[in-house]
Amino acid sequence: MTTEVRVPTLGESVTEATVATWFKKPGDTIAVDEMLCELETDKVTVEVPSPVAGSLADIIAAEGETVGVDALLATISEGDAGSKAAPKGKETATDPKAESSAARTEASDESGGDSVDVMVPTLGESVTEATVSTWFKAVGDSVTQDEMLCELETDKVSVEVPAPASGVLAEIVAGEGTTVDASAKLAVISSSGAAATGSGSAKTEGSAEPTSNYQNPPAGQGTARSDVEDAPAAKKAMAEAGISRDAVTGSGRDGRVMKDDVAKAVAAASAAPAPAPAAAPRAPVAADDAAREERVKMTRLRQTIARRLKDSQNTAAMLTTYNEVDMTEVMALRSEYKDLFLKKHGVKLGFMSFFTKACCHALKEVPEVNAEIDGTDIVYKNFVHMGVAAGTPTGLVVPVIRDADAMSFAAIEKAIAEKGARARDGKLSMAEMQGGTFTLSNGGVYGSLMSSPILNPPQSGILGMHKIQDRPMAIGGQVVIRPMMYLALSYDHRIVDGKGAVTFLVRVKEALEDPRRLLMDL
Template sequence: MATEVKVPTLGESITEATVGEWLKQPGEAVAADEPIASLETDKVSVEVPSPVAGVMGEHAVAVGDTVEVGALIATIEAGDGAPAAAPAPAPEAKASTPDTAGQQAPAEGDEPAALSPSVRRAVLETGVDPSTIKGSGKDGRITKEDVMAAAEGKGQAAPAPAPTPAAAPAPAAAGERKEERVRMTRLRQTIAKRLKSAQDTAALLTTFNDVDMTAVIEARTKYKELFEKKHGVRLGFMGFFVKAACMALKDVPSVNAQIDGDEIVYHDYADISVAVSAPQGLVVPVIRSADQMSVAEVEKTIGDFGKRAKSGDLKMEEMKGGTFTISNGGVFGSLMSTPIINPPQSAVLGLHRIEDRPVVRNGEVVVRPMMYLALSYDHRLIDGREAVTFLVALKNAIEDPTRILIDL
């Protein structure tokens, strides 16, 4: 007797999702609670587990289809089933040895079948042999980031040799130009709508400042080993910025407020949204009551968010709310940007890369590690004076971290 698999409850106010990929194909053996499909919602990817052990039946929906909560998506039949994918023919399997790995396209075996579409595309573009990559995703699955890291030489012993002429694809005709159409994920569609809505609704303005990172870098260098030994997490820069932002938000409450109709809602707490890179796009989990946390607690929370964003284990409720956002484009090399607010929030702080620049100190030109700060805000609520005051308070705390300790 077949067991129906239906779209599970996805969270408060979320009624539908998009089928991102099938993790099990018809005829394959399935264990109880083993993920068989991935659904994309407005905020995160959700894996659908099998309710029973058995054999994967027919898919009732296709990748890219929109499905509602409670809709039938597949069936699980009774039986033992077949392996996840048939092994490659013997001659081809023997041809793949450590000396020749990466010289040809991977055989049609277990690993290619388990790769998501975005990962398969990255494998084809980079020429990396997926069998040499250790996956960092859930259950050891390979992510797009794993492939890109391997392509940069981080995840493999040596760069893959160029394909032999026989294995190389036919060259494109002279002057030929190709296009590829890829359906936008539900998350990307939502990001696009929210960002455009922010531009259409808020009176956006960005104010800049810069900050000397010397003191924070020195503190981090001096205490990073003891910090990691005691707290089990690395001491980064975000812990300092989150705490400094919380202090500045108390000094300038409007930056931590939001407009609701014809009212202004002020918050006596700081729930800080932090932008985190995930395989399916940028996600923004929230550090609840960050103003009540220590630097170590902030760093632990951010580290946990980063790991679970990669594995797709972030929960939707962890990305709801937030009174202020910090986005660190500096990790990707950004020198300066004008970030867009995350509605209904009224402001977002953009951090950027640290670089040595000449500055004047006590009448002398010296070289210091400097970072540009950008505060984008809703000018309907936040005046320029308040934006500048916030940035100066943040700058003072970062340039003299003792202020964070004594709340000055």
């Protein structure tokens, strides 16, 4: 028997993807849910698992091909020994959508075999959790297969979760604002059309108490049934911690509070930031002005950018120190060798490689600028993964150049050019925007003369570059015109002292004003 592997649902408004990598080749033996290939869309990387066990018979869409939703990717010859057994009363799914990473499902024997679990889809390499941002459906609503149920947010992208089957949304397990891991259950769909009864949500043994407002009582507002007896150890722990029963979400049967639930509630309360002040109300708007206004909802990426930047200000003890650099020598060196550099390496010699090299040089002397705080520890990095901030039509992204300290000028320029192009085209994967240890932000390309950049957490330093402008300078007792640039280093004062920050910036200035110091490691 042959099974077709097709492109899974890619998300609202996403109509095509590019086949990035095949992990298997024709003839290879594969197991159920083993990853076959990886697709790239404008915003996210999607992994395609095998819907059945067997052997890969044929690859229809090769690497580099652009395919539409539901396009045929490959065919699988099913094996008898490894084939997936159908649950009692149900047939084995052969539609890849039913088993795709976009909506992994499980038959629920506890509900009589007529319900389907909605699981967190594959989030991408090294991404282990997401936040439920929006539910498009409420408990009791009818849903059709592949209809969007909710939207998840990771640090960089939004992921839409389609319905794996048609039916009725019986239970929302993870409400809006809930942080879920990569294997968590989000909801339950009743394929028989029966919604949950009682408190308005179908309760699954061992599942977390729902916090959604969609017919599920929010945590702290009647989440426990009055006839449910909490664990004695949990009662004792609540008394010792001085925490109210209403502040604890029970994970036991029928909402019973366990000892671990109390520990989680105490940890969450201690880690919770101070409540943000309420947004100031808008000033009254005249009727004729209101008619000329346009209200547009912020994109998820923009909301994530806003939240992370504000979190950075709220968390780090951020301070900025300034200096200026004479770009005469760098500009002369670039002018002298740019044609030869382009001819040999096939890439233009820009300023970013000089700044990257200068920063790597300075970070060796002042390693705390390249470190991060982890609880009560300082983690020093013996490498430099350089983040290069890039403005795109959809918002600011920071692709990472890994091991920049070990790269040549040419390798840095090629990497920056390639990452920049992928950023503008919206083709960066989440893995390419993670793991940075220090960041460069070049506001000078837009004409900025001076600004204070905001840290990119958990990093402890970011260097702001600005416009190169001719200014009169006193050199050797004479006033001469020099191409000058203001530099701004924002740093986390919790681990970087003023001496270290100023030393770092002076070393960058010295290396740029005399690039020979980079060759001599001085």
